[in-house]
Amino acid sequence: MDWSDWSFWQWLSAAFALVVAIIGIKFAVNFDINRYLEGRKNAQKKKLTALCPHTELRLLESGEILIESRFHSPMGTTAYICGQCGLVVHDQNAALRVSQDWGSNPIGWLKADKRFRKAYDKFYGI
Numbered sequence: 001m002d003w004s005d006w007s008f009w010q011w012l013s014a015a016f017a018l019v020v021a022i023i024g025i026k027f028a029v030n031f032d033i034n035r036y037l038e039g040r041k042n043a044q045k046k047k048l049t050a051l052c053p054h055t056e057l058r059l060l061e062s063g064e065i066l067i068e069s070r071f072h073s074p075m076g077t078t079a080y081i082c083g084q085c086g087l088v089v090h091d092q093n094a095a096l097r098v099s100q101d102w103g104s105n106p107i108g109w110l111k112a113d114k115r116f117r118k119a120y121d122k123f124y125g126i
């Protein structure tokens, strides 16, 4: 290849390709694997929170099904924290509503709990 035959546009595209390559290398050098993993972990945790039913299903001796909220309010706070996934809500009604919703849909709860368990085991590598 004779470089002296290169047209202006060929030189320009070659220069452009070089700039893109330099930016790519700079990005690769700045790429922090720990931050990337941290970001992924946070995203997975968020997904876990979204899958959590925030309730516990109990079968009573009488054969009745009881859906109990996993939200509890630590002393001295007005926040409610899910004991299973760590979701924090500041509205008691919202926490109650979750249990009421699942209370009318125990089959849906079983499915949701199964999905959560699967995601949980995957996340914590159990």
Ligand SMILES: [Zn+2]
Pocket (backbone or CB within 6 Å): 049, 052, 053, 054, 055, 070, 082, 083, 084, 085, 086, 087
């Ligand atoms: Zn939860």
